[in-house]
Amino acid sequence: MRTAKIRVATALVTFGLAAGAAAGPFTxxxxxxxxxATALAVGSGVTSISGSVGDLSLDFxxxxxxxxxxxxxxxxxxFSFGITELTLFNESGTQLATCADCFFKFGGLGSVVISTAITSGTYYLSMADTVAGVPFGDYSFxxxxxSSVSPVPLPGTLALCxxxxxxxxxxxxxxx
Structure with missing residues (x-):
């Protein structure tokens, strides 16, 4: 009986740690x-992305x-330039959300430039330099x-307990 309790406790701790793990920053x-087709895979759990984009080029x-x-x-x-475009695409390449000139309009700490609910699957995020002759250079966001958590009905939960x-x-x- 004691061994079973230890196994259950170990499983709960392991699941809790794994569920809370995050990949962190990505460069x-x-x-x-x-x-x-040539996008750089970063997975999930990424808290930030840093990179560099040249004149009229894209990063996917x-x-x-x-x-x-x-x-x-x-x-x-x-956030002092107005020459970029940040876009979110689904797996089939359909544009879901975009922010044109988002550095100029919305930039700054705490500014949310894209906010959308997505379902499980693969998505693509692109950063584009949109003005010829003005290379954007380094960026981060x-x-x-x-997580979208469905609420558990309280009366049903209490009845089961x-x-x-x-x-x-x-x-x-x-x-x-």
């Missing part, structure tokens, strides 16, 4: 790719989500993923 190495990043999330991009730096406790009491009484 572009080399070229992130200029199309969906591939993101994967195993569950539904509220996807937000914020804290874009530098934050990514927030908030009560039945479980009653079952345990009945089993213990039967063994005595």
């Amino acid at each position: 572009e190495v080399g070229d992130a790719g200029e199309t969906i 990043y591939e993101l994967f989500y195993a569950s539904d999330v509220l996807f937000q991009v914020s804290n874009i730096t530098p 934050g990514i927030t993923e908030t 009560g039945l479980g406790l009653a079952g345990l009491g009945w089993k213990r009484r039967k063994q005595a």
